[in-house]
Amino acid sequence: MTAIIEEPKTTSLYYREGSSDKEYHVRLEPQGEGFVVNIAYGRRGSTLSTGTKTSAPVYYDAALMIFEKLVREKKAKGYTEGAEGTPYQHSDKANEVSGLMPQLLNGIDEAEVARLTSNPSWAMQEKKDGRRMLLRKTGSVIEGINKKGLVVAVPEPIVQTARALKGDFILDGETIGDRLHAFDLLSRNGTDLREHPCRITLIDGDTIERKNLNRQMFEAGQIGKNKAQALASKFGCHALSEWFARGKLRHYRTDWLLCLVDNHRTRLEAIETCDEHGCQAIFAANELHSAEAYYYRRAWKGSARDPRVYYPEINTDRSGDPRAASIGCTGEVQETNRQLVSANLMAAALAEHLFVLWHLKAPRMDRETVERLPHKLVANLSRLETYTLKGASHD
16 A cells, blocks of 8 residues: 655746747645645746636645646646756747648447457557647658647657658657657658558469469460469559568558468468467368368467467478479369369358458457357358357357
8 A cells, every 4th residue: 555645746847939938837735724736827037827726725635636637738738847848849830720630539338338348359549648749741841730730839859859750751649748659650751541542462473374264363365474463463452473471571460361372381371470460361271172261360379269279280281382392273283182163262252251250340349249250161062160269160
């Protein structure tokens, strides 16, 4: 147990911006049988105005809460301790409309709070109790933008730090004193990241063969071309004409890996990529007339939902690795492991179903509903099995 020492407190705060030079003093002091919080404020060097934040004496802990809240609020507005105060960079565009409006908080009811806090797809972010500010850097020009979308002055330490960063950008965050706590990057080098479409990168080191034409989206004139390049040119996405390997690309927590591969080596590296970067993956595979798809996320590592647990051969089997032998799903592998077109299509459909469930639907569901979602689907010509998070298998 920590005891509160009932002693007087005094804090002096200062603010400088352009021609403005102000001071603000807060005192917590005893009066009668309780404590009061008194203030003095005005232009530095002038006769200060005075007032109180307590109309009558209160208990010490109540006065301390008022005192600390007042100091926090003033610091959030740019006041700092020390006679010099933190200088602010004045802007000729102060109070002009910036053309940007920050996304303000949306109110939700208690039921929605319970749903979001119990959903593993959502995370919480600490509120610093500061002043909302967008920070826009264009060349050497640094501007602050308040919650009304108006240009405001920026503490000089923030300006200097922003100038040291490369490129143009717009950050969203909140300031406390001379520090900006950023929580979102809205724009970078002229690209609006809020509306930037998801980047799809196709990765495949295989080339198109004639036997691909009956079940994959290629044309005869593309035979001999790289598969990833051919599809990327058709659908307007990016391509990497190499076999997938861990560490070859920069990955982020928001990435999704859709792995339509035929060897355990590549599956293992995709799983390990999820473990390292926190991204998520869906795997699809098929045999002659059966197909399956399964979903994986880092939180499941080592559990019964980890593919390395229910398919332990993933950890050791290196057969069919296209990087070791230049074969793909349509070369020697296809000759020794015949597959029906319907099985290929079924594997793709199962993977798409899991992607819709986990990427689009699960973030909007409560924990109880998420627990009933399938993480693995297995099908053949006459049967479909679903494996839920609770471990049940259903026909």
